[in-house]
Amino acid sequence: MKNLDHSWQFLFLLIMFIICSLHRAITFISTKLAKSTAAAQLTNQPPISLEVKITLPTRTIFGDDETIRRFNPSDLIQLPKNRLGEGSLGTLYKVVLDSGSIITIRKICAKVTRGRDFENWIRYFGGVRDDQWLLPLRFGFWYAGEAFVILDYLCLGSLEELLHGSEGVQFTPLNWEIREQITLGAAKAVASIHSRGLICGVIKSSNFLIQSDFSPRLSSYETPYLISSSTIIRRNCGRMAPELTRTRSISKSFSEASDVYSFGILMLEIITGKKPSVTNLGQYVAEKRKREGMEGVPDRKMTGAKENVSGKMIMIAGLCLLSDPKQRPSMGTVVEMIQAAIK
Secondary structure, rough: OOOHHHHHHHHHHHHHHHHHHHHHHHHHHHHHHHHHHHHHHHHHHOOOOOOOOOOOOOOEEEOOOOHHHHOHHHHHHHHOOEEEEEOEEEEEEEEEEEOOOOOEEEEEEEHHHHHOOOHHHHHHOOOOOOOOOOEEEEEEEEEEEOOEEEEEEOOOHHHHHHHHHHOOOOOOOHHHHHHHHHHHHHHHHHHHHHHOOOOOOOOOOOHEEEEEOOOEEOOOHHHHHOOOOHHHHHHOOOOOOHHOOOOOOOOOOHHHHHHHHHHHHHHHHHOOOOOOOOOOOOHHHHHHHHOOHEEEEEEOOOOOOOOOOHHHHHHHHHHOOOHHHOOOHHHHHHHHHHHHHOO
């Protein structure tokens, strides 16, 4: 009888042990499932966006009150930028503002900003606002030890792009009427610089930006006051006056006469559609006239060129390219001659 009681007790304890084990197992599995569900719910939640705005030291170089209120340097620098090109002064970027308007920002290279009179010249040219032929500097500032200048964005780009095109860009060759208009506007821009007692140093198609009505605006006219003349001469082969490129030349200083020569090269570039950096335009025109006559000189891609008008423009360019600087006309005279030729 005792053995039977012991058997029932053992069986009871075994059943209780099994029940407790099952209870613990069910509790453990339920807890794991609950945690997995919670984790899945958290995973499906949209990520939390943390916007971190970095603000570094800024200082205004020039700009009127309205411009300073409109542009916040910290915001401008952190906007997406599209690189437009590299020049002697630095890198140029296209920037779309939150308002939808477009500007260009030039990041001035460190070598230029180390110049003793850098800020003085930037302030001076920042004050040139009253000329329809010059592209104004809108705002200059320092940000984190780097200098930036804001300029207007002109949708047609540069004269160089319109004359020669660039890889991946579809363009229609400029007709003669538009080229005349651009030539006259460019002449007026250079004459305006000279009227202020300044010089351009080099006059090239990449520095003329074209507005929607095809009128040009001269940019980078501050370059000769921020970059050494030897650097400009070295980088602009084919555009420099002979007195600047002669190895035994005593003076390497730019002058109004050297600007006139450079403008003559620009005129031939506009007429022929050839790049001065690739082709000696003076020799090219002389050989074309000898073999084909005056009608063989103008760009063959161009429409609407009249032999007598283009011939007059070539003659004006020839006067600008006289080897003796003293015999070259002033830019004011060049403007008058171009106006007379167009009429």
